[in-house]
Amino acid sequence: MSQFSHKITTSFIAFALGGLALTACQESGSRQDTATARRAEARRQAADTSEVEPEVAYSPSPNEFIEWKTATIxxxxxxxxxxxxxxxxxxxPDSIVSxxxxxxxxxxxDKEFKYAYFKNSLLEVYGDTAVIGTLDFRHNxxxxxxxxxxxxxQATTLEDLAKEFPQAVKDQHTINVQDLGELTAVELPTGKTASDDGWILFFDKGKLVRIDYWMPC
Incomplete structure (x- = not known):
């Protein structure tokens, strides 16, 4: 799980979501390509790249990650x-946008899809297959x-997370999110294998409010 280094968009509102998501970019590929596949995650497209992109170099403990393949909703x-x-x-869905x-x-x-929005949570829909991109716990x-x-x-606290991922929580930082104000962001890789993608967990006043899958451009 080498360095998880990327740029985070500080002002990110989903252009159809009315919420926020992070900007992304990556080589297209099918999910079968391990790291490449995970990089092609749905979520961050719904992002608006409204400006500032501070460089963040993140090198978590090798035992701190949320494995993409085993995580479930x-x-x-x-x-x-x-x-x-x-x-x-x-x-x-509240709305479906092409x-x-x-x-x-x-x-x-690497094909056409639609965004499906559920009270600020987000899916990418490819016909009969859908991919989770954003989970919003305030509205869901x-x-x-x-x-x-x-x-x-929604009941998860920063203290809870620190018991499982102490280094990631230690490396927390704040992001000013449009319509939501300043949130605490904690970043975690999606597995032990080196990859540019990752999770970003957003906390407000110490409580988890959102999880986004992030991938760099």
Missing amino acids: NGTQPLVGKTAALYRLLGQ PNMDDICVSFY PKLSLHTPTMRLG
Whole structure:
């Protein structure tokens, strides 16, 4: 799990979400390409790259990561799954948007897709397959991201996270997010294998409010 170094967009509102997401860019490829695949994650496209991009060099402990392949939503749904199954979990989307593909920096698969928004949570939808990009716990309090050792949701505190990922929490920083103000950001890799992508966990007043999958341009 070598250095997880990237640029974080400090002003990021999802252009259709009305929330926020981080900008991304990466080589297109199918999910089967390990690191490349994970880099092509849905979430950050819905991002607006409204300016400042401070350089962040992040070198976490080799034992601190949230494995992409084993993480699930509510303990049942993988992060890449059947659209119908994810709709059953999240409910019907508030809106479905077909982005201008010329404006897309990166997507999970190298083909056209639609954004589906669920109270500030986000999916990329490829027909009968959908990919989770953003989990918003303020507006979706019943959602949680399950790992083999933790359940991350609206009740999760920075103190809880520090017990599992002490170095990552020590390296926390703040980001001024449009419409949400200053949030504390904690970054974690998506596995032991060296990769440019990662998770960003956002906390407000010490409580987890959002998880985004991040990938650099």
